[in-house]
Structures are given as structure tokens and as C-alpha cells.
Amino acid sequence: xxxxxxxxxxxxxxxxxxxxxxxxxxxxxxxxxxxxxxxxxxxxxxxxxxxxxxxxxxxxxxxxxxxxxxxxxxxxxxxxxxxxxxxxxxxxxxxxxxxxxxxxxxxxxxxxxxxxxxxxxxxxxxxxxxxxxxxxxxxxxxxxxxxxxxxxxxxxxxxxxxxxxxxxxxxxxxxxxxxxxxxxxxxxxxxxxxxxxxxxxxxxxxxxxxxxxxxxxxxxxxxxxxxxxxxxxxxxxxxxxxxxxxxxxxxxxxxxxxxxxxxxxxxxxxxxxxxxxxxxxxxxxxxxxxxxxxxxxxxxxxxxxxxxxxxxxxxxxxxxxxxxxxxxxxxxxxxxxxxxxxxxxxxxxxxxxxxxxxxxxxxxxxxxxxxxxxxxxxxxxxxxxxxxxxxxxxxxxxxxxxxxxxxxxxxxxxxxxxxxxxxxxxxxxxxxxxxxxxxxxxxxxxxxxxxxxxxxxxxxxxxxxxxxxxxxxxxxxxxxxxxxxxxxxxxxxxxxxxxxxxxxxxxxxxxxxxxxxxxxxxxxxxxxxxxxxxxxxxxxxxxxxxxxxxxxxxxxxxxxxxxxxxxxxxxxxxxxxxxxxxxxxxxxxxxxxxxxxxxxxxxxxxxxxxxxxxxxxxxxxxxxxxxxxxxxxxxxxxxxxxxxxxxxxxxxxxxxxxxxxxxxxxxxxxxxxxxxxxxxxxxxxxxxxxxxxxxxxxxxxxxxxxxxxxxxxxxxxxxxxxxxxxxxxxxxxxxxxxxxxxxxxxxxxxxxxxxxxxxxxxxxxxxxxxxxxxxxxxxxxxxxxxxxxxxxxxxxxxxxxxxxxxxxxxxxxxxxxxxxxxxxxxxxxxxxxxxxxxxxxxxxxxxxxxxxxxxxxxxxxxxxxxxxxxxxxxxxxxxxxxxxxxxxxxxxxxxxxxxxxxxxxxxxxxxxxxxxxxxxxxxxxxxxxxxxxxxxxxxxxxxxxxxxxxxxxxxxxx
Numbered sequence: 001x002x003x004x005x006x007x008x009x010x011x012x013x014x015x016x017x018x019x020x021x022x023x024x025x026x027x028x029x030x031x032x033x034x035x036x037x038x039x040x041x042x043x044x045x046x047x048x049x050x051x052x053x054x055x056x057x058x059x060x061x062x063x064x065x066x067x068x069x070x071x072x073x074x075x076x077x078x079x080x081x082x083x084x085x086x087x088x089x090x091x092x093x094x095x096x097x098x099x100x101x102x103x104x105x106x107x108x109x110x111x112x113x114x115x116x117x118x119x120x121x122x123x124x125x126x127x128x129x130x131x132x133x134x135x136x137x138x139x140x141x142x143x144x145x146x147x148x149x150x151x152x153x154x155x156x157x158x159x160x161x162x163x164x165x166x167x168x169x170x171x172x173x174x175x176x177x178x179x180x181x182x183x184x185x186x187x188x189x190x191x192x193x194x195x196x197x198x199x200x201x202x203x204x205x206x207x208x209x210x211x212x213x214x215x216x217x218x219x220x221x222x223x224x225x226x227x228x229x230x231x232x233x234x235x236x237x238x239x240x241x242x243x244x245x246x247x248x249x250x251x252x253x254x255x256x257x258x259x260x261x262x263x264x265x266x267x268x269x270x271x272x273x274x275x276x277x278x279x280x281x282x283x284x285x286x287x288x289x290x291x292x293x294x295x296x297x298x299x300x301x302x303x304x305x306x307x308x309x310x311x312x313x314x315x316x317x318x319x320x321x322x323x324x325x326x327x328x329x330x331x332x333x334x335x336x337x338x339x340x341x342x343x344x345x346x347x348x349x350x351x352x353x354x355x356x357x358x359x360x361x362x363x364x365x366x367x368x369x370x371x372x373x374x375x376x377x378x379x380x381x382x383x384x385x386x387x388x389x390x391x392x393x394x395x396x397x398x399x400x401x402x403x404x405x406x407x408x409x410x411x412x413x414x415x416x417x418x419x420x421x422x423x424x425x426x427x428x429x430x431x432x433x434x435x436x437x438x439x440x441x442x443x444x445x446x447x448x449x450x451x452x453x454x455x456x457x458x459x460x461x462x463x464x465x466x467x468x469x470x471x472x473x474x475x476x477x478x479x480x481x482x483x484x485x486x487x488x489x490x491x492x493x494x495x496x497x498x499x500x501x502x503x504x505x506x507x508x509x510x511x512x513x514x515x516x517x518x519x520x521x522x523x524x525x526x527x528x529x530x531x532x533x534x535x536x537x538x539x540x541x542x543x544x545x546x547x548x549x550x551x552x553x554x555x556x557x558x559x560x561x562x563x564x565x566x567x568x569x570x571x572x573x574x575x576x577x578x579x580x581x582x583x584x585x586x587x588x589x590x591x592x593x594x595x596x597x598x599x600x601x602x603x604x605x606x607x608x609x610x611x612x613x614x615x616x617x618x619x620x621x622x623x624x625x626x627x628x629x630x631x632x633x634x635x636x637x638x639x640x641x642x643x644x645x646x647x648x649x650x651x652x653x654x655x656x657x658x659x660x661x662x663x664x665x666x667x668x669x670x671x672x673x674x675x676x677x678x679x680x681x682x683x684x685x686x687x688x689x690x691x692x693x694x695x696x697x698x699x700x701x702x703x704x705x706x707x708x709x710x711x712x713x714x715x716x717x718x719x720x721x722x723x724x725x726x727x728x729x730x731x732x733x734x735x736x737x738x739x740x741x742x743x744x745x746x747x748x749x750x751x752x753x754x755x756x757x758x759x760x761x762x763x764x765x766x767x768x769x770x771x772x773x774x775x776x777x778x779x780x781x782x783x784x785x786x787x788x789x790x791x792x793x794x795x796x797x798x799x800x801x802x803x804x805x806x807x808x809x810x811x812x813x814x815x816x817x818x819x820x821x822x823x824x825x826x827x828x829x830x831x832x833x834x835x836x837x838x839x840x841x842x843x844x845x846x847x848x849x850x851x852x853x854x855x856x857x858x859x860x861x862x863x864x865x866x867x868x869x870x871x872x873x874x875x876x877x878x879x880x881x882x883x884x885x886x887x888x889x890x891x892x893x894x895x896x897x898x899x900x901x902x903x904x905x906x907x908x909x910x911x912x913x914x915x916x917x918x919x920x921x922x923x924x925x926x927x928x929x930x931x932x933x934x935x936x937x938x939x940x941x942x943x944x945x946x947x948x949x950x951x952x953x954x955x956x957x958x
Contacts, residue, residue, distance in 0.1 A: 035076070035522070035553070039105035043070040043843055044582035052569065054109065057544055057554045059564050061601050062573030064881045065834070065848050066581035068557045069526070071573065073115060075102045076555065077524050080113030111553060113522040116509045123498050125315055126303055130445060130493035133483065133512050138476040139493070140300040143441060145469050146461070147295040147434035151285035158292050158433075161279040163255045169277070170241065170251060170268060177241045178271040181254050182208065182233035183262025187289075189229040196223060199234060204261065206235040213271050233267060265289075293430040300434075300441055302426035309422035316426040321394055322415045330370035334358065338369040339380070339390060341413060350393055354380065357387035416682075425494075442494075448923045450489035453480040482511040485543055487536040490655035490923030501659055503531015503872070514543065519551040529560040530875050533653040533904050534948040537562050559878050561605065565590055572599045577848075578834035579806060604879045610956065611883045617913045617934045618646040618893070623694040625867075627669070629687030633660045634927035641932070642666070644694055644867065644898040646913035647889055651903060651945050652930070655922030658902045660684065662869060666900075670698050670867070695898065696865040699857060701873070705841060706849045711747055711759070712841035714827075715803065718856055720837065721745075723819040728799055733792050744789060744799050752789025752799075754780035784838075803838030810837055826855045829891070831884035845876050854888050864896035874905040882907050906952040909945070910935050917945045 034051040041047055045067050052058055060068045079102055085093055130136030149158040170179060189195050196207070196218055206215050210231050216223075237254035239247065258266040259281050269276040278286035283294045293299050293306075301307040308314030325340070332338040334354070342351040358365055361384060363376045372380075383389030388396070394413070397406040418424040425432060425442035432440050437459060444452065457477050461469065483489060486507045497505060506528060513523065528540055541563060548554050548568075558564060570593050572586040586596045596602045603609040622643040630637040635657045642648055650658045664684035670692045672683055706717045715721035725741040728734060734743075743751040746759030753759035757777035761784045765775060776782040783790060783800040790798045795813065805813060811824040811833070827833055830851050835844070844852070850873055857868060870889075874882055882905065889899050903909060915938045917931040931941045939950040 034109050035111075036106075036108045037071075037075070037104060038107070040071065040075050040103070042075050042103040043067065044578060045070055045075070045103075046582040048582070048584055050571065050584055050587055052553075052555065052571070054111065054553045055548065055551055056568035057548045057556070057566070058569040058571065059567035060555065060557050060571045060573065061559055061564055061878065062585070063577040063581060063600065063878045064845050064876050065577030066573040066878075067583075068573050069845060070582075071571075072524050072555055072557050073117065073526070075104055076107070076110070076522070077113050077115045078102050079104065079107050080110055080522065081115075083110070084112070111520055111522045112518075113524060114513055114518070115524045115526075116506060116513060116528070117526045125317075125496065125498065127497040128445075128493065129491050129495045129497060129500075129508060131303070132497050132508055133479055135476065135479050135483075135493055136445070137297075138472050138479070139441065139444060140297040141472045142456075142469060142476065143300055143434055143436055144295045144297045145472065146436045146459075146465060148436070149283070149292050149295065149430075149434050151288055151290060151292075152429065152433050153288045153290060154285060156285060156287060158283060158285050160283050161281050161286075163252050163259065163281075166255050166266075166268065166279050167248060167251050170239075171243060171248070173241045173270060173273075175241055175243075177273065179239050179241060180208070180213070180233075180267075180269040180271060181236045181239070181251075181258050182267040182269060183236065183258045183265060184267065185229040185232050185234070186263065187230050192227055192229055192232065193223060195229070196232075199261070202261070204234050204236070208233045208235060213269070213274075233269075234261070236261070236266075292433060295434050300427055300431050307427050307431055309419060309426055309428050311421040312419035312426070314426045316419055316422065316424045317416055318419045319414045320417045320420050321391065321413050322417055325413045325415060326390060327369055331368050333366050333368055334363075334380075335365040341390070341393065341409065347393070350388075353387045357383075357385050360385060445494040446492050448490055448492055449480055449483050450923070452493065453477065453484055453489070456480060479511070482514050483508075485539065486511045486514075487532060487539050487654060490921070490926070501531045501654075501872070503529075504654065506530065507532075510543075514547060517550070522553045522555065523547060525554070525556045525558075527558055527560075527875065528556065529558060529563055530872060531654055531904065533651075533944060534562075534906060535653055535944040541566050559874075559876075561879070564601070565605075572596070572601050574598075574600060576834060577831075578839075579836070580834050600878070600880050609880070611879065611886065611907050611911065613911055613956070614913075619643045619914045619934070622646055623691060625666070625670075625689065625691040625694070627665065627686055627689045630661065630665055630685070632664050632684030632686065633657065634924055635660055635665070635684075636927045637661070637929050640916060640929055642900060642916070643914050644691075645893065645896065647893055647899045647901065647911070648914040648916065649901045649903050649909050649912040650916045650918065651909055652918030653920075653922050653926065653944055656918040656920075656926035658918055659871070660927075661916075661918065662871070662900065662902055667698060667700065667869060670695070674698075694865070695867045698867045698869065700869050700871075701850060701853050701857065702871055706844065706852055713803070713838050714807075714832075714835050714841070714844070714852055715837040716747075717841065717852060718823050718827075720820060720823045723817070723823075724799075724802060724814075724837075727814070727817060727820065728792055728794055731792060731794055737792075739792070744785075744792075746784045752785050754784055754786055756780065757784070759784050804836060806834055806836050808833035823855070826858050827852075830855055830858075830888040831881065850875075851885065851888060854885075854892075858888065858891050858895070866892075866897040868892055868897060868899050870899065870901040870903075872902060872904070874903065874908060879907065886911055906948060909949060910952055910956070915945075917941075917943060919943055919945070 034053055036051050038049050039047050040049070048071065060072055062068050082101055128136065130139065150156070151158055173179070185192065185195055200218055205219055206217055208215060209227065215235060236258040237250070239251060239254070255266065264282040265278065265280045265286065267276055267278050280286040282291060284291040298304050298306045302309070302314035312318040327338055328340055329338065337343045339354070341347060342354065355365065357379065361379060363372070363379065379389070381390045383392050394410055397410045401407050401410070422428070422432070423442065427441060432442055434440060447455065456473070483491070488504060488507055491504070497508070500508065506526070510525065510528060529537060532540060537560060544554055544556065556563070564570060567590055570586065570588065570590050571584060572593060574581055574583060574585040575598060585599050586593050593599060593602050594605055600609065622645050624644065625642045626639065628639045630640065650662055652658055665686050668683040669686065669689050673689065673692055706712065713721070715724065722741070725744040728744050729739055729741040742748050745751060746753045749755070749758070754777060756779035757763050761777055761780065761782040763775055763777050780786070784803070785800055790800055792798065797813065802810065802813070807824050807827040811821055811828055814820040814824070827835065832848065832851055832855070835848065873885060877885060886908070892899055901908060901912070909915060912935060915932060915935060916929070917938055919926055919928065919930040920943060930943045931938050931946065935949055935953070938946050939953055940946065
């Protein structure tokens with residue numbers, strides 16, 4: 001079929017599908033009303049068949065590991081993406097991620113799907129909130145259209161002058177005033193006489209020198225040989241101001257001639273008033289002769305060579321000489337060697353020169369460095385009189401860096417910090433000189449979105465400016481308002497995404513998806529409430545309902561009770577987790593869930609089950625870690641105490657400074673004080689820290705996967721498999737054959753593992769542009785081992801049989817072998833007895849991964865007097881799982897260790913021994929200690945956390 005015929009057929013098909021008859025057919029079609037899943041068996045799903053209503057808000061809940069994410073992401077989203085990819089050509093599919101077909105018989109009524117998963121923010125240092133949401137792209141376009149360049153030296157507006165504009169300014173003078181039209185020689189010209197002779201041949205015979213208005217005819221007068229090029233002005237014309245047409249024509253011709261001969265630069269001198277004005281048709285400051293870049297979107301892009309700061313390459317940071325390294329103790333005076341590099345005999349001359357400068361300029365030598373004025377510090381660093389300054393000393397070292405000792409000294413006082421050239425803005429100077437109503441891009445992107453949105457929305461513009469920026473403003477304001485609605489207005493556009501919490505990053509992605517204004521789309525979200533204070537939950541519910549009302553289908557994997565109660569449709573997975581899960585316990589309206597007798601979720605809603613609060617709080621005589629004068633980022637805390645040997649919780653609204661306090665100050669401060677290097681952590685600003693000697697070590701327990709490869713299993717991570725292999729190596733059959741424990745490892749080549757699949761149990765078959773096909777290994781039939789290894793039995797079971805056991809089954813099987821059962825019993829205590837020992841770590845949920853890490857720490861021999869830090873440990877956890885998590889944390893505390901938890905979940909907060917509440921708001925309005933003490937005390941405070949705890953405890957009492 002020819003091209004035109006294809007188009008005609010497509011238009012005909014569109015008309016037919018949009019006809020009233022077809023609309024009625026679609027309206028009556030079940031697939032148009034539901035997403036119908038038939039016989040899903042992916043991972044632990046047990047032959048699930050379910051109809052999910054379209055254009056509704058559906059919540060999938062259930063225990064951690066019950067199959068929620070498998071149903072939502074690995075089945076629904078994976079099938080949607082697979083269908084999209086397979087609709088493309090074979091050539092295009094080569095460049096896209098190839099997704100396998102989920103184990104499901106059929107899925108009908110599936111609309112285009114967008115997934116917003118709970119992922120860690122990217123580690124790319126070039127990614128910011130602005131680039132992730134595309135807001136920065138619109139800001140760049142706005143500045144390219146409205147921006148006015150201001151000279152960095154004189155502060156005047158930079159523009160390209162036209163002859164007509166220059167004529168209008170000349171005519172604005174009073175009538176009959178005398179005007180000289182001049183152009184200057186290039187300052188780079190060294191042979192002035194030769195240049196004048198060249199100009200003489202072009203017809204320019206008259207010049208003026210300096211500020212003198214005396215005209216010199218170069219045909220008659222002798223030009224001094226030592227005269228400099230910038231002292232000469234070549235006279236193009238002398239005119240008298242009047243508005244005659246002939247005079248105006250003459251002015252235009254003379255100005256055009258001067259611009260051409262003067263390389264775009266001319267000077268108009270008013271002889272009557274003895275003033276002169278410089279003009280240029282180049283984009284430069286005519287007064288300062290500084291050429292600027294014409295504003296365009298690329299000029300403001302720090303990921304483009306045209307706009308990136310040439311010194312830091314658009315990263316905003318670089319290796320700079322650090323004041324904290326050069327002046328490590330700011331309480332010292334200059335006389336007591338506050339300047340560290342000047343303490344050696346080799347720098348005695350520099351020290352003497354600095355002292356002389358200080359005496360001459362009345363800088364006190366016996367005053368602490370931190371009390372010196374800004375001007376005094378500036379002279380110490382940049383120099384004055386004969387003193388070259390601290391930076392001048394280091395420049396001298398750099399000039400002689402062929403000496404190895406100079407390189408060593410210079411490197412000793414440098415650290416990665418804000419670029420001193422672009423001040424962290426990432427863009428070059430020319431871009432920083434462009435302003436929109438008094439603000440340049442560095443000022444704009446460092447404003448909290450709470451302030452930026454009204455500033456952008458209320459920009460005063462004339463009709464022409466409104467017309468050329470209308471499409472930009474609509475998108476920009478819409479995206480900024482979406483970030484406000486999603487509850488992250490305290491962030492700035494310049495905030496690097498790698499510094500965001502997981503919850504903040506997910507909400508950023510959610511705002512980006514909402515900004516696309518799609519209709520008829522399936523949105524699948526993974527716990528959007530994570531990292532969100534209870535105060536903001538209502539705002540999130542409003543956004544989900546707004547997205548639904550646009551005509552979209554929303555599926556949310558969620559545990560928050562308030563969000564579940566607002567759902568149109570609820571799917572409760574269970575009954576248990578792992579092999580005990582994978583079934584639909586209930587599906588339907590929320591009211592029906594409350595009547596279901598088998599649902600754990602319903603039992604927590606009705607109060608049949610609840611998390612018991614501790615009878616007493618354990619903080620009376622505990623040792624404490626005390627930190628003073630914390631001022632990192634938005635923190636403004638004079639003093640905070642963190643009690644040990646108990647469960648302490650740091651809470652507060654999103655953006656109040658919780659992560660900064662724990663991750664940027666406490667954790668790096670203690671590790672550095674203990675002499676442990678941390679490459680990716682910089683110690684935040686604080687005064688003193690005391691009490692860290694009470695702890696032996698500090699550990700960060702997060703929800704990062706315990707292993708990303710299929711070879712990683714819970715048994716290998718917890719070292720259980722080491723003892724199991726030893727047990728098999730000690731059997732009589734193994735000893736007779738001389739088999740060592742390594743023989744029973746599926747990771748060691750040349751042993752008992754199957755070499756066909758290399759111990760994987762599966763073989764991946766490359767299908768080129770189709771998804772890889774994973775099939776059972778024909779040699780071992782998925783057992784991972786050769787027959788020689790499988791023939792070695794312990795209590796009638798092979799090594800492969802043991803890997804297929806759950807932790808509970810293995811605990812019974814290895815009864816009497818304490819090395820194995822000791823670790824397995826911990827898994828049982830923290831509610832992970834259902835996990836198979838040989839289960840791949842890649843299919844373990846975040847909540848399960850965190851509890852497995854917790855099990856490793858509980859089992860550690862040196863777990864006493866340790867401080868364990870948890871960041872949002874309830875992520876991915878059902879209320880029933882939270883009860884198990886609290887029990888596991890209590891095991892750590894009972895063993896003599898301490899737990900510090902960043903959390904918003906009210907069950908964890910109410911169960912804490914001690915609460916540190918930050919606020920009162922986010923960003924610049926936060927960072928203060930609004931309360932500390934027991935939950936009962938915090939509930940008496942009129943803070944967001946206090947009100948939430950008060951209501952929560954009142955609900956428990958009922």
C-alpha cells in the first residue's frame with residue numbers, strides 16, 4: 001500500500017473508532033472498565049486472577065514479601081512496558097532494555113503504564129532538582145528570552161547598538177550642540193604610525209589625542225612616535241545637532257562608516273558639554289570593552305561546554321584551598337600561629353611579612369581569628385601592600401610545582417568544596433551577568449520553591465514579553481506549583497538529587513509525571529508516603545485523587561492507613577509472606593476490607609491487633625552523645641543530646657534537617673573522631689561533640705539490597721552457608737572422598753558446582769532483539785550441583801535440598817548444630833522464617849533486606865555498645881512487620897547497643913524511648929530543635945509532630 005493510501009486508511013480507522021457505535025461498544029466492553037489479570041504466577045504469586053477497576057485509585061497492601069511489588073511492578077508494569085517495546089521495530093529494540101514476559105496467562109484492558117518506584121536517587125553529581133523535573137530547562141529558556149546582561153565591572157546594561165539608536169540618542173541633545181564622531185585604534189596595535197598611514201589611504205586624515213578636542217591633520221602634523229594607540233581617536237565627522245533630514249542622513253552614514261572602520265566600536269563626543277559616550281554594535285560593554293555572550297538557552301546550561309564554568313566543568317565544586325584546613329583552630333590568634341602553613345621555618349619570611357602588614361593596617365595580632373573583621377580576613381588571604389597573602393603564597397608554590405615538596409604542601413591544604421570562581425552556580429561568568437528583574441540564575445535556583453513560584457508567576461512583563469514567553473511560563477509555573485502541591489516547596493532548584501532522601505526523590509518523580517498531564521494512563525506508585533510527615537499525608541491524597549479525576553488509573557503499593565482508607569479499591573495480599581504469601585486475601589471497597597476476618601490489615605484497622613507500647617522509657621541515667629553549635633545546611637541547633645542504650649527517634653516535617661543532623665553531622669563526626677576514613681562523607685559544621693567514647697562502633701543500617709546478583713542469597717550474606725558447607729564436609733562420605741567445604745560452594749569453580757550453568761541453576765539464552773530467555777539448566781535441572789555433590793547426604797538431604805528449605809524448616813532440620821541454628825533462630829525471631837536459604841537476593845524486598853542486615857548485627861559477637869542508625873526503616877513494611885521490626889531493634893538495645901532512627905511512622909515514634917523533633921517547618925523555616933523527650937512529653941507540644949502523636953495516642957486509648 002502506498003504512503004497516501006496508508007494515511008487515508010488510518011484516518012478512516014480513526015473516524016470509525018470514534019463513531020457513536022464504537023463508543024457504545026467500548027463503553028460496554030469489560031476490558032475498558034477493568035484491567036483483567038488471569039492466572040498470574042510470577043515469583044511467589046499463586047495463580048492470581050483479579051479485575052482491577054480502571055480510572056480508580058487502587059491500593060495494594062499486605063505484609064512485606066507477600067507479593068505486592070510482584071503484582072504491581074513485575075507483572076502489570078512489566079507487561080505494559082514489554083508490549084510497548086515489542087510494538088517497535090526490531091532495529092529499535094536492540095537499543096532498549098529487553099523485558100521478559102511475566103508469568104501470567106493474560107492481561108487485558110491494560111493502558112499505557114508509568115512506574116514511579118522507590119529507588120535511591122542517582123549518584124550523578126550533575127543531576128539536580130531542576131534538571132530532574134525539567135524546571136531548569138524552562139528557566140534557561142526564560143532567561144534567554146527576557147534576560148538583560150549587566151556589565152560585571154561597571155553595572156551598565158550590555159546591548160548591541162544600531163546606527164538608528166545611536167542617531168536617536170545624538171538627536172536627543174539640544175539643538176546646535178557640536179558633536180564629534182570618533183573611533184579608536186585597537187589597543188593591541190604597537191606600530192601606531194603604520195596604522196595611521198593605512199587609515200590615511202582610506203580617507204581618514206584627522207585625529208584627536210586624549211581628551212583634547214584639538215583636531216590634528218595627519219597630512220601636515222608630525223605624530224609623536226611614542227604615542228599609545230588608546231590615546232588616539234580618529235575623527236570621522238563633525239556635526240551640529242539639528243533635525244534636518246539631510247543632517248540625519250549624514251549622521252547615519254557617518255556612524256555606519258565609523259562602526260565599520262572601528263571594528264564595531266565608536267565614540268560620540270559632545271564638544272559643547274565636554275562629555276562623550278561610547279557605543280558598540282558588538283554584544284559588549286562599550287565603557288569597559290568587555291565582550292559578553294548573547295543570551296541563549298545553551299549559555300545557562302551547566303551540562304553544556306558553552307555554559308559550564310570552565311574551572312569546575314559545571315560541577316559546582318572543585319579542589320580549593322580550604323579555610324578550615326589552613327586555619328584549623330579559629331580560636332587561635334595570628335600571633336599564636338592561627339595560619340597553619342606559616343608555622344614552619346621555611347615560611348618565617350611570609351609570617352614576618354604578614355605581621356608587618358597587620359601592624360601597618362591596625363589588624364590585631366592577639367585577637368582570635370574568628371573575631372577578625374571581614375576586611376581583615378580579606379587582607380590576610382588576598383594580601384595588601386608588600387604582603388602577597390595566603391593565596392599568593394600558594395600561587396607561588398603552584399608556579400614552582402616541579403618541586404615535589406611544593407606539590408605535597410599545596411595538596412595538604414586543598415579539599416573538595418564550592419568552586420571559588422562560579423560560587424557553586426556551575427555556570428560561567430557571562431551567564432551569571434544576565435538578570436531578569438534584578439535576579440540572575442544563581443539567585444533564582446537557590447531560592448526555595450516556596451519563594452520561587454510566586455516570584456516567577458508574578459514577573460511584570462509588557463505585552464510583547466508576555467507573548468514570547470507564554471508557553472515557557474505556562475509550563476514553568478505549572479511544574480513549580482506541582483512541587484508545592486507534592487510537599488517539597490522547601491527544596492531549591494539547585495539541590496543535587498544525590499542529597500535527596502528516597503521519599504523526596506520519589507515525590508520529585510511524581511511531580512514530573514503529574515506535570516505531563518497525561519490522560520488514560522496507568523500510574524503505578526511505590527509507597528509515595530515514604531519520607532512524608534503525617535502532616536502532609538492529606539496533601540498527597542489530594543494529588544492522587546486529582547490524578548485519578550483526570551481519567552487515569554492509579555495503583556499504589558502502600559501501608560499508610562490514612563491513604564488506604566481513601567482508596568476506591570483495595571487489594572490485600574497475604575496471608576503471610578514469601579512462600580506463605582502470593583494470594584489475594586481481599587479485593588474490593590475499603591468498607592468490605594474491615595469485615596474480612598482473614599486480613600491482617602483489617603485487624604489493625606479494627607483494633608483487634610495493635611502494636612503494644614512499652615510500659616516504661618529507658619533514658620533515665622543513660623550516657624549521652626552531646627553535639628553543640630550545629631549549623632550545617634539549615635540547622636540552627638545550639639545543643640542536642642542523644643541518649644544511648646535506648647531507642648531514640650529523630651523526627652520532624654520533610655526538609656526540617658533530620659538527614660543533615662544524622663548523616664552529615666553525627667555519623668561522619670563520630671567516624672572521623674574514631675579515626676575511620678569515610679571517602680564520600682564530609683563532616684558538617686558543628687562546635688563540639690562529646691560522649692562518643694561510650695560507643696565501640698557506629699553502623700548505618702539501610703534498605704539497600706543485600707546483593708544484586710542471583711548468586712547472592714540470605715544464607716551466603718549471613719554466613720549460614722559457611723557452617724552448612726562445613727557440616728556436609730564433615731559427613732563420613734565427604735571425609736572418605738577428601739571433600740572440603742569449598743567443594744559444596746556454588747560460587748567456586750572446579751568443585752561440586754555444575755559447570756554448565758556455573759552454579760546458577762539457570763542458563764540465559766541471548767535472543768538478540770528479543771528478551772533473553774532463562775531456562776533450567778539441562779545438566780543439573782536447576783539443582784546448581786553435580787551428581788557427585790548431590791550424592792553427599794546429611795540426615796537424608798543433599799546440599800541442594802537444604803538451599804530449598806525455608807529458615808524455619810532449616811532450624812528444625814539442623815537441630816543440635818548450634819553454629820547453624822544460632823543464626824537461623826534470629827531470622828525466626830524477626831519474622832523472616834519463611835525466606836528460603838537459597839533464594840536470590842535480587843527478589844528480596846527492601847523491608848526484608850533491612851531485617852536481614854539487622855539479623856547480621858544481632859548475631860555479631862561484638863554487638864555490645866554499638867550505635868545503629870536506621871533511616872526510615874518502615875519503608876515497605878506492613879504494620880504487622882513494624883511490630884517485628886520493633887522487637888528486633890529491642891533485641892539490639894537489650895544486648896547493650898543503641899538505636900537512632902530517622903522516622904515519620906507514628907508507631908515507631910510512639911514506641912521510642914526518646915524523641916528529637918526538628919522543625920517547626922522545612923528549609924529555611926526549619927532546622928531548629930522544637931522538642932525532645934518522651935512521646936508523652938512531645939504530645940504536649942504545639943508542633944506538627946506533637947499534634948500527630950497526641951492524636952495517635954488518643955486513638956490507641958480508644
